[in-house]
Amino acid sequence: MKTMFFNKEIFIKKYHFFIIVLFCFIFSSKAQQNDSNANLPQLSNEEIRDSIFTLLKSTRTPNAFITVVKKDSVLFDLDFPNSSENEKFALGSISKTFTALAILKLVDEKKLSLEDHLNEIAPEIDFDNKWESTHPVKIKHLLTHRSGFDDIHISSLIQKRNLKMNASDEVKTFKNSYVSNWQPGLVHSYSNPGYVILGYIIEKISGISYQEFIKNEILIPLEMHNSDYLSRINTSEIIQGFQIRKNVVENVSNPKMIGESAGGLVSTQRDMAKFLQFFINKSKQDSLNIISSSLIAKMQTLQSEFEIFNNINSGYSLGMYDRYFGADKSNFKGHNGSIDGFSSDFIFNPELNLGIAVSRNLFQTSNSKILNLLVDNFAKYDTLIESNQKDLETKLINIDEWAGSYKMLNGNNELIHFINAPAHILKLTKSGQNILVKRFLGNTEVYEWVKENHFQDKHGRSIFLCEFDGEKILSLNEDTLVKTTPFFHYSNLFFLALSLITGIFLTIVFLIQLVSIFFNTKAKKLSYLTFLVILPFWLIVASVILYLSNSTYHDLDNLGNISLTSAAIFTFTLFYPLVLVLGGFSLFKKWGTLKKSIIKIGYIITFFSISYLVFYCVTYGWFAIRLWNY
Template structure:
C-alpha cells in the first residue's frame, strides 16, 4: 500500500532516544499528560469534529509509533469539504528534539507515481497523445525491447498500469552515485536492461519503476519541460502545494525529516540520496499541510477552486483498470493510473499508493464515494499497517460493516480450474526467481466451496460473487479471478491485487522445492561438520587430509551466507553502495563466487580422498551435502547469483 492543521505532540521528550532504545510503553496517564503539555500553536482543527475522538486517535497513534520504533509520523486526514487533521506526532530529528508539524517535509517515495500519472493524464486531456498510442509511434527513440510488438505493442496505458512486462529497477540502478538526477534518453538508457517485455504487454501486471521513467520521458518530450518543472507548474502549484517539490540533484529541503534505521539498540541516521531518475518514480517531497490540500482536490475529482487540474472524466478514468488480462475479464482490483485498490477494510474499499525509501515509508488512501482520505509517512521506514488501522477505525467509525451474500450458482464448472498454480509475474527474474518456485497455490473445488492452499499450508476459502469473480471471506470486494489466456491456459489472479498465477504441473515444482530445502539442510550440516572437524583436529582424532575434506563444504556455506547477509543489510540501509565497485559490492561478488568455488573444490577433494575416509556414515553425509551444494550452486549460477556484479546490473 502506498497512502490538518492540528499538530498535537503526544510523546514525552524521553520517549525516543537516539541510542539504546528501551522497549517500554507509557501509561495512559503519562501519554495524556504529555499531550496536553505539548499542544502548540502550530496545530489547529479545520473542520468541526469531536475533539475527544481526535485526541483519542492521537493517543493511540503515539502508542503505536513507540511500539513500532518510529521517531516521527506525518498525518493528514480529510473529507470532501476540507481538512480534518493535519500535523504529526513524534520527532523529525531526534538529536535536536525537533517535532513533526504540518510543515515537516517527508520523502514520499513511490507515492510520487500518483502525481506522475496525474501529469500524464493532464497531457492526454490537452491532446498531446492518447492512452492507446504505442510507444513506437509517439517516441520511437525509446530503447525498449518487445518481441511481441507486432501483435501486442507497448502503449501508454501499459506503462501507467505496469502491464508492459518490464522488470523493476535493478539494485545497482537505484541511487545516483554522483548525486545527480537524470533526464532525457540518458535516464532510459541507464535503465534499458529493465525495459524488456517478458510477456505480452497487457497480459499481467508487474510493478516497474523503469516503466514510470518512460512516462517521465514522455512528460519531457511533449511538454518541453523537465519532469519536476512540469509537475510543479501544472500539478503542485495549481493545488497550492507550495511547500512540495520533485526532488532533483540532491537539493537540500528545508524542514526535511531526518531518515533513521532502528538497528535493535538505537537509531542509525541514514544519509540523503538522489535517485537515478528523471523524477517520475519516487522523488516527491511534501508535508501534511500540502498533502491535505491534494487529498481534498483528489476527492473532488481534481476540480480545484482556481480551476480544474484535469476534466472530471479523466479523473474517473484514472481509477479504472484498462489493460490487464484480468481487467478485460471483469476484475477491477489491481493497479490503475498511479493507484491500486486495497480491499482489506471491512467497511469500505480504499484506493491509493504506498512508498518505501531509505528511512521513509508513506501511504496515501482515499475513497471518493464516501469522500474520505488520509495520508501517513514515517521517518524510519517501518511498516505503517498498525497506524493505518487506527486511522481507518477513526474515519470509518460511523459506517456499517458490509455483509455480502455469496452467489447461489453451482460451482462445478470451476472443476477445470483445479490444480497447482505457480506465480508467473515476479518483479525481477533474477532476484525473485525463488518466488516462481515457492509462491504457488493449489486450487480445490469441493461442493460449493473453492479453497486455495499455499506452499506454507495456509488455506483461504473463496466466496463466489458472480461470473468468474471471487472474494476471500474476510473481504468485501471480489479480488480473485479464474479465467484463461488467449492460448486457453488457465490462470488465477489474486492476492495483493496483482499476483498472476499460471496453472502448471505440480510434481516438478514439488521436486524442486524438496531439492532446495535439502540444499539448505546440507548447508546446516556442513556447518556442524566443519565445527566438529576443528574439535577433532584439535584433539588429533583426524588427519589434516580428512580435516580439509570435512571443512571445505563449511567454507562454501559460510561464503554463501555472508554474501546473502551483506546483500540484505546493504539493501536496508545503504543502497547507494550497490551503484559502484567498492568494498561492499566486491565482498558480495567474491563471497558469492566463494560459494560455488568451495563447493567445486569440496567435490574434487571428496573424490580424491574417498579411500582415505574410513567411516561409511561420514562418506554418506559428505556425499549428500556436497551433491546438494552442487545443486544450489547450479541454480544460483543459472539465475546470476554466483559472482554477481551488482554495480553493472
C-alpha cells in the same frame, strides 16, 4: 451426469413472493449494517488528536502532518507542536499519482494515448521485451506497473542525483531494469524505473522539464503553492527526516533521488488537503479542467486487458491503487510513499465524501493504524449507496479446470528468488462452490465463491481464476501464479532438502576429521577430499549470508559499490561451480583409495546432491554476481 437448466420466467412466477421477501430482508439488513456503522462510537477531535499522538509516540515519530477533508471543507487537521500547516514533507511514491495526472493531461490534449507503444513513442530508450511482437510495452503498462520491468537495481539505488542531470540521463541510470520478465500486461510488478520513463515522455512531448510541467499544469491550478520537487527547492526548506537504525532514532540527510517522476514530490498539509478535494469534488474537477472528469474516473479503474477480461476488481490502476481501511474495510483509492526520512499515505473515496493524507518524518513506518482510526471516525457509511445483492444469474465458473498446483512468478529483481521459490507453491482444489488453497508448509485456506471467477476468504483476501493466452492462471492479491507440474516441484524439494542435509552432515564430518588429524595423520588426505567436496556448499551459503546481512536499506552501499562485501560475493558465486568440478575430479581420482563401501556411498550421495544445488543456483542466476554493476 444429469444437467439442470435454469428457466428465469418459471422461477420468478413460482417464487416471486419469496424473492420479494428475500430482497426486502437483504435491503433491511444492509440498512441496519449502515446504521450500525454510522453509529460507531465517535470520538471528538480532541480525543482523535490524543489517540494519534499516542500512536505517533509509540513509534517514536518526531513530527507529522495529517489532514481529513470532505469536498468543500476540512474536517480535521493535526496540530503538531512546534510545526505549521506549511511544513514541507517529502512524499516519495505519492509523486506517481501526479505523474499519472500529467500523462492523462497529454492524453486529454490528444498528444498521447494509453495504448501507444513505448518503442514508437520513445524509440531511443533501449529495453528488452522478447514478446514485443505480440505483447508490446504500452504507456498504460508503465502506469500500472505491468511492463514486466525490474524495480531499481542496487547499483542504481545508491546513486545520488546530479543537478545537471536531464530526463534522458535519468532514464539511462536505470538501464539494467528495462527487461520484461513476463509478457507485458500479465504480472503486476512494481517498477520505479517505469515511472522514470514516463517522466521522460512528459518532457519529450511537452518540450519543458517534467517538474515545470507538473508545476504549471497541476500544482498551480490546484493552488498547491508550497509544493514542488526535491531538485527545485533548498533542502533546508524540508523538515528534518529520521530513521530508526539499531533501535536508535537518527537524522538522515535530505533525500535526493534520480527520477523525480517516481518519487521526488515535496508538499504540505494544506496543499495535500486541496489535492484530496480535487478527487472527491466533481464540480472542482470541471471548473479547474486539469483533465476531464471522465479521465479522472479512468484513473480509478483497472486498465490491463488481463484484469478486464478476468473481471478482477481490485488492484493498481493509473497512479493509484485500491486500499481498504476501517472496521468495515471500506474501499479507497490512493497511494503510499516512502523515501529517506519520510513515510506518507493518501486515500480518498468520493462516495463517502472523504479524503485523508498522512505524512510523518520517520522512514519505513506504517500509517495504517492512523488511517483506520480516521476512517472509523469520519466515514459516513449511510451516504454510501452500495449493493451486496448477488445477481441471480451469476454463473459459477468451472473450478475443476483450475484445480492443480501453481507457482508464483518471480517478484521484481529478486536476486535470491532461488531461496523462496520452493515455498511460493500452492495447490488448489474444489470444495462444493468454494475452493481450498494449500500453501507449502501452510494450513488449508477456504475461499468462498463471490461471483463468477471471484472467491474470497474470511480476511477479505481475493483470488480470481483467470486465463491468459489460453493458460489457466491465478490472481491472488495481485500475485500471479501459473500452473506447475507437482512431480517436478516435489522432486526439486527432495533434492534441495537432500543437498542441505548432506551439506550439513559432511561439514560435521569434516570438523571431526580435522580434530582426528592430531591423532591420526592418515586422516589428513581424507579431510582434504572432504574439503573439496563440501566447499561449493560453503561458498553458496556464505554468499547468501553476506548478501542478506547487507541487504537492508541502510547497508546497500556495501553491495552497490566495489567493497570487500561485494567482492567476496562475486568471488564466492564465481568459484563455487568451478570448485565443484575440482571436487568431482578429486573424488574420481581418490575413488580407489576409499576402502569402505559406506564411505563411498556417502561421498557419492553428497557430491551429486551438492551438484544439484549448484545447478539449481546457477539456473536462477546466482552466479558471478557483480552487485556493483547490477
